Amino acid sequence: MAKPAQGAKYRGSIRDFPDFDPNQDAEALYTAMKGFGSDKEAILELITSRSNRQRQEICQSYKSLYGKDLIADLKYELTGKFERLIVGLMRPLAYCDAKEIKDAISGIGTDEKCLIEILASRTNEQMHQLVAAYKDAYERDLEADIIGDTSGHFQKMLVVLLQGTREEDDVVSEDLVQQDVQELYEAGELKWGTDEAQFIYILGNRSKQHLRLVFDEYLKTTGKPIEASIRGELSGDFEKLMLAVVKCIRSTSEYFAERLFKAMKGLGTRDNTLIRIMVSRSELDMLDIREIFRTKYAKSLYSMIKNDTSGEYKKALLKLCGGDDDAAGQFFPEAAQVAYQMWELSAVARVELKGTVCPANDFNPDADAKALRKAMKGLGTDEDAIIDIITHRSNAQRQQIRQTFKSHFGRDLMADLKSELSGDLQRLILGLMMPPAHYDAKQLKKAMEGAGTDEKALIEILATRTNAEIQAINEAYKEDYHKSLEDALSSDTSGHFKRILISLATGNREEGGEDQDKAREDAKVAAEILEIADTSSGDKTSLETRFMTILCTRSYPHLRRVFQEFIKMTNYDVEHTIKKEMSGDVKDAFVAIVQSVKNKPLFFADKLYKSMKGAGTDEKTLTRIMVSRSEIDLFNIRREFIEKYDKSLHQAIEGDTSGDFMKALLAICGGED
Secondary structure, eight states: OOOOOTTOOOOOSOOOOTTOOHHHHHHHHHHHHSSSSOOHHHHHHHHTTSOHHHHHHHHHHHHHHHSSOHHHHHHHHOOHHHHHHHHHHHSOHHHHHHHHHHHHHSSSSOOHHHHHHHHHHOOHHHHHHHHHHHHHHHSSOHHHHHHHHOOHHHHHHHHHHHTOOOOOOOOOOHHHHHHHHHHHHHHTTTSSSOOHHHHHHHHHHSOHHHHHHHHHHHHHHHSSOHHHHHHHHOOHHHHHHHHHHHHHHHHHHHHHHHHHHHHHSSSSOOHHHHHHHHHHHTTTTHHHHHHHHHHHHSSOHHHHHHHHOOHHHHHHHHHHHOOOTTTTTOOOHHHHHHHHHHHHHHHHOOOOOOOSOOOOTTOOHHHHHHHHHHHHSSSSOOHHHHHHHHTTSOHHHHHHHHHHHHHHHSSOHHHHHHHHOOHHHHHHHHHHHSOHHHHHHHHHHHHHSSSSOOHHHHHHHHTTOOHHHHHHHHHHHHHHHSSOHHHHHHHHOOHHHHHHHHHHHTTOOOOSOOOHHHHHHHHHHHHHHTTOSSSOOSOHHHHHHHHHHHHHHSOHHHHHHHHHHHHHHHSSOHHHHHHHHOOHHHHHHHHHHHHHHHHHHHHHHHHHHHHHSSSSOOHHHHHHHHHHHTTTTHHHHHHHHHHHHSSOHHHHHHHHOOHHHHHHHHHHHOSOO
């Protein structure tokens, strides 16, 4: 069993089995595999209840007692994913890693994700053991094999990591930290092109403690997280490797929690990844991975495995997981620390927001108007020409085209487009042709008209727009529908939800910085209304009003400080607590505000992902976000999308839409990440 560092608590889920008898276990396994069929339940129960050290002793006893190789017998008796999992558990970790890497570089093609996961996350000692195990098992040199199967800067960084020579001194030089920050900045952001060698040297050799301080100082100096610079300066597998290294420097357990989530989300399960992580981390940090998983994804690792797998394979994975963290219904103190760090990062990050649609160079509204008229004249419609023009002009330029079209042809361009196009493409193109405030006003009107109300659309728009955008929406709504937005919301919603929407629709959010004392008071109100404070300072109705006022009117910088103070005060994350203590539309509205404050592009990335996952596509949400964010922050949304979901927004759109609608969406998306 892996030993924790001196003074550290053991954080694995698998421990040495008490009163262990390797001969007795060998006999039990032999009996389970003897005769016709095998007792898979007995096999999984025994093997998942023993530490890796004990399993090696069982292998020796099995060979001594029966003259047979236990792993070979298990391979013969078992099949599929269950066999792969059980056999993986029977190997020492270094040999298990060696087998995974051998499989990743054998045959046609290379499994770069497997190489990245293993080599970015292992300690110096584990790396040395891996190299030795590979040599022993395959009589080959691991470094030579990796060089033969990879190339470029990706190969160079893998070779550096393979040396297992990362500094391990916890004493950090402040001068060296500043020097590394400056060298990374000069190698990337300040340089025409990128000096990849500096990134490789610093990220491949400095100690974890040193690099964590480098990342903190880099953010303070440049206003960007190091991850943002890596995404902007590097590309391909090299970019993915460097991001994995940074994640493992920050928190190896969080890196694996994210890998596990991605292995099971959506349709299908990446079983090789799931097995590899559950086997390799079961005696190292599975408890930490479980805690972080529950914090980040609002569900336990146990419950996700339970819902995503089946049979003996599921039972064995659940044994390795070691417990269901949702059962207790509590929030981990360690998870609260992670949440605090996320809010801290949100508070200091100064991310430049970028759209994907920019004003066209050499813009000629006269030529565009004529080209659009030609595309719609006569029999049939040239959708490609329409898509090409409208998706490559800014909204201001589209308004000029509308005006020119009317001046030249005495016709309303919007009416002609509506007549010539249909379905999802029509809604998308018409949305792009409307001024943003009028488009949002129309989306709000559609969300409230007819039978039923689209509360999610109301929340998405009102919880994310700036004061200036809200004021413009109010004016557009009044102009287009001869009724105030507030009156419309009042007649179509009710209760606390109505009050929240009306408060947001006033566009009176403060725009200053944070007030430390006021933030503590606001955090106290939040703790009381969410019923996790020790004392209460007022009646519930008054507290509810104050809580709504805090979330709907305080500035974003101030709210970030409030949410940090909330964690310090309660050891809970405000988003997690709102989800746990509240319900319905009120909960959804407050969660949307909190997520928008934390990271607005990520909020929209999540909405886009949900609009395209599973059976069927929510074209309305997809269209609304692609139209409304195309000139604001769609580039940032793309970055958050690929970071969280391990595939690009471009790929998701390609896989989930079709025809001219897909072409137009991809043009707005603006590129493949």
